[in-house]
Amino acid sequence: MPSVVPKMSDTPVRPRILVPVDFSVCSHEVAAEAAHLAGGVGGEVVFLHVVAQPPGLPDDVIVRPEAGGAPMSVHEWLEGEAASEMPIYLEAVRRMGVPGRTEVRHGPVADVILKAADQEDARYIVMGTHGRRGLARMFLGSVAEQVVRRSTRPVLTLRSTHKAECAARSCATCTSGQLASTSQLDAEEQG
Numbered sequence: 001m002p003s004v005v006p007k008m009s010d011t012p013v014r015p016r017i018l019v020p021v022d023f024s025v026c027s028h029e030v031a032a033e034a035a036h037l038a039g040g041v042g043g044e045v046v047f048l049h050v051v052a053q054p055p056g057l058p059d060d061v062i063v064r065p066e067a068g069g070a071p072m073s074v075h076e077w078l079e080g081e082a083a084s085e086m087p088i089y090l091e092a093v094r095r096m097g098v099p100g101r102t103e104v105r106h107g108p109v110a111d112v113i114l115k116a117a118d119q120e121d122a123r124y125i126v127m128g129t130h131g132r133r134g135l136a137r138m139f140l141g142s143v144a145e146q147v148v149r150r151s152t153r154p155v156l157t158l159r160s161t162h163k164a165e166c167a168a169r170s171c172a173t174c175t176s177g178q179l180a181s182t183s184q185l186d187a188e189e190q191g
Helices: 027-041 074-085 087-095 109-120 134-140 143-150 180-190
Strands: 016-020 044-051 100-106 124-129 155-159
Touching: 016 027, 016 109, 027 044, 027 087, 027 124, 027 155, 044 074, 044 087, 044 109, 074 087, 074 100, 087 100, 100 109, 109 124, 109 143, 124 143, 143 155
Parallel strands: 016 044, 016 124, 044 100, 124 155
Antiparallel strands: none
């Protein structure tokens, strides 16, 4: 009786490290740590930015981001601007010899991160945390905390370290990396 040799795939599946980024200054440190981890396990890094729907604005609201520019939905505007910021993370990991790719999705941030981790079959989730406490945490919440509590996958959180050059007084009040579209929508909402 002939022996059966299992068929091996031509391309081995690399372990994936999912890295949610919020474009803050500290996201670059998280990206570097994730690249080190991916390099150690022969993996690839998948950078994910989740566009949260602005409160009170439906996805189908049409805006004209630039005078004379083409009209588009709020959702398209936010996703497009986020996508244009993602290549900087790829460049950083590729310099370290680690493959990577980017994704931009929208929805409730923690939910989308967890769903992406499942869809990517991520071995790890590596994310930063600003370490908010008190009222800031109560009002802004902690995406990292929600992900840690609900994830079935290992989650590595890296706490931000305040730097003198940061505009915020502390990492807990950080708004660095906020996209221009998000700032404009916040200003519109506040009147």
